[in-house]
Amino acid sequence: xxxxxxxxxxxxxxxxxxxxxxxxxxxxxxxxxxxxxxxxxxxxxxxxxxxxxxxxxxxxxxxxxxxxxxxxxxxxxxxxxxxxxxxxxxxxxxxxxxxxxxxxxxxxxxxxxxxxxxxxxxxxxxxxxxxxxxxxxxxxxxxxxxxxxxxxxxxxxxxxxxxxxxxxxxxxxxxxxxxxxxxxxxxxxxxxxxxxxxxxxxxxxxxxxxxxxxxxxxxxxxxxxxxxxxxxxxxxxxxxxxxxxxxxxxxxxxxxxxxxxxxxxxxxxxxxxxxxxxxxxxxxxxxxxxxxxxxxxxxxxxxxxxxxxxxxxxxxxxxxxxxxxxxxxxxxxxxxxxxxxxxxxxxxx
Numbered sequence: 001x002x003x004x005x006x007x008x009x010x011x012x013x014x015x016x017x018x019x020x021x022x023x024x025x026x027x028x029x030x031x032x033x034x035x036x037x038x039x040x041x042x043x044x045x046x047x048x049x050x051x052x053x054x055x056x057x058x059x060x061x062x063x064x065x066x067x068x069x070x071x072x073x074x075x076x077x078x079x080x081x082x083x084x085x086x087x088x089x090x091x092x093x094x095x096x097x098x099x100x101x102x103x104x105x106x107x108x109x110x111x112x113x114x115x116x117x118x119x120x121x122x123x124x125x126x127x128x129x130x131x132x133x134x135x136x137x138x139x140x141x142x143x144x145x146x147x148x149x150x151x152x153x154x155x156x157x158x159x160x161x162x163x164x165x166x167x168x169x170x171x172x173x174x175x176x177x178x179x180x181x182x183x184x185x186x187x188x189x190x191x192x193x194x195x196x197x198x199x200x201x202x203x204x205x206x207x208x209x210x211x212x213x214x215x216x217x218x219x220x221x222x223x224x225x226x227x228x229x230x231x232x233x234x235x236x237x238x239x240x241x242x243x244x245x246x247x248x249x250x251x252x253x254x255x256x257x258x259x260x261x262x263x264x265x266x267x268x269x270x271x272x273x274x275x276x277x278x279x280x281x282x283x284x285x286x287x288x289x290x291x292x293x294x295x296x297x298x299x300x301x302x303x304x305x306x307x308x309x310x311x312x313x314x315x316x317x318x319x320x321x322x323x324x325x326x327x328x329x330x331x332x333x334x335x336x337x338x339x340x341x342x343x344x345x346x347x348x349x
Contacts, residue, residue: 015208015215015258016228019194037078044071114236118244134236137246150333154340160277161342169269169347173220175213179205181264182212185257192256193231201257216261222346229259277341 048067054060116126117133125133187199201212219225236249243249255263274286284291305315338348 014226015211016194016226016256018208018211019196023195037074041071041074041078044074114243114249117246134246138234138251144330144332150336153333154336157337157340159340159342161273165273165276166342166344166347168272170344173217173265175217177265177268178213178216178261179209181261181268184264184268185260190235190254192254192259193233194228194256194258196257198257198260212258212261216258216265219262220265225262229256229262231256 044067048064048071051060051064051067114130114134116124117130119125119133182198182201182205185198187202188197191197201208205212215226219229233254235252235254237252239248239250271287275288278286283289283293302317305317308315335348339345
């Protein structure tokens with residue numbers, strides 16, 4: 001609270017600048033006040049042992065109670081540290097801060113470290129060249145390759161968004177929508193470039209809630225997005241146990257909490273009309289539909305093709321390689337398809 005008030009008094013403009021100042025204060029507090037948890041726990045245990053060896057007196061009893069309280073608090077902090085480091089594995093690999101659990105969390109961190117990769121020619125890339133190799137590969141992947149055949153595709157799309165739907169989408173946003181979006185974000189999800197998990201805003205909503213709502217509603221209702229909100233940290237998650245190629249990793253975008261809230265509010269509004277504008281054959285990304293339905297359907301069709309033994313006309317199945325399909329979506333095409341479907345230009349842009 002003191003850091004927040006100090007940041008406001010220094011005429012900070014915007015949540016991003018305030019967060020940077022608070023993070024600096026927290027870093028100093030962690031380094032100078034908390035220090036190394038394991039060393040502090042070891043020191044408290046030593047003091048507690050010496051206290052228990054002293055002659056029994058009211059003073060020694062009081063000191064023992066104080067040391068026990070401090071030790072309990074430090075052990076709680078130690079558990080929270082390992083819980084955050086292990087993420088969701090805490091719920092599946094154990095409920096106590098044991099040596100096994102710490103070894104598991106440390107092994108997970110080592111496993112995710114990228115030491116070398118192979119390029120398309122099979123040559124090994126490692127060391128200082130690894131960073132530029134990964135950057136160049138993704139730059140080529142995400143580089144726009146604007147097509148001139150948009151109109152052929154757009155002509156096959158019929159408008160589906162009604163005027164009532166557009167009115168519901170572009171009506172003024174409210175503070176309640178911002179709060180609901182914040183609540184739907186995991187407390188300890190990996191933070192973005194701002195370094196802040198969503199639990200920080202939730203816990204101190206009574207203090208910073210008005211500032212957060214004001215800035216987010218300003219963006220949602222047509223204002224410009226402040227500098228730094230859209231900064232994103234890209235993390236590569238291995239798809240297999242021993243990845244050797246870059247395609248064996250899944251790129252994950254770690255966005256800032258404020259940007260997450262903005263996107264969540266927009267997504268929550270869009271959810272209400274998705275069932276009316278998405279084809280029934282699209283079985284993923286829509287509540288109530290399962291992508292496994294397509295697996296069952298494919299199995300039945302394949303079985304029918306294999307079992308067909310009569311008639312002069314034969315049937316064939318074509319397998320399409322849709323790898324990286326969503327990486328190839330062009331913003332220009334997405335903009336045109338949304339307008340073609342009938343979305344208001346204010347919602348699209």
